[in-house]
Amino acid sequence: MNSNRPKNLDxxxxxxxxxxxxxxxxxxxxxxxxxxxxxxxxALGSSLESEQSFAELKNTxxxxxxxxxxxxxxxxxxxxxxxxxxxxxxxxxxxETKESGRTGAIITLIAGAVxxxxxxxxxx
Numbered sequence: 001m002n003s004n005r006p007k008n009l010d011x012x013x014x015x016x017x018x019x020x021x022x023x024x025x026x027x028x029x030x031x032x033x034x035x036x037x038x039x040x041x042x043a044l045g046s047s048l049e050s051e052q053s054f055a056e057l058k059n060t061x062x063x064x065x066x067x068x069x070x071x072x073x074x075x076x077x078x079x080x081x082x083x084x085x086x087x088x089x090x091x092x093x094x095x096e097t098k099e100s101g102r103t104g105a106i107i108t109l110i111a112g113a114v115x116x117x118x119x120x121x122x123x124x
Contacts, residue, residue, distance in 0.1 A: 022105040025112075026083035029076040036073040071123040078115030083108050 008014065016024075043061075047054045060066055086108045089095055095104040 029080040074119035079112040
């Protein structure tokens with residue numbers, strides 16, 4: 001292996017293309033959803049214990065921090081679904097070229113932003 005090749009260890013100087021950024025956000029949203037499942041299953045478990053625990057959970061979820069967490073989970077879910085549909089379309093052969101990949105990334109980011117805003121309006 002050639003050890004004289006140039007090395008760029010400063011990751012801040014690397015400019016990723018837009019489809020790569022959209023794909024990385026898709027992975028980050030999936031990672032967030034993995035941990036959100038624990039939060040949501042805990043909430044489901046406490047809501048099913050008794051009528052009193054359901055009322056307590058309902059009051060807790062009306063708080064600002066709980067609404068912010070709920071909005072974050074819905075935002076991650078919404079973006080993950082939008083980006084997942086883009087990936088499924090690419091698996092079917094739609095949007096595989098460089099230009100259509102960039103267009104698909106732009107559509108994904110705009111649709112994801114719309115979903116995130118709508119989730120915020122719905123939560124608050």
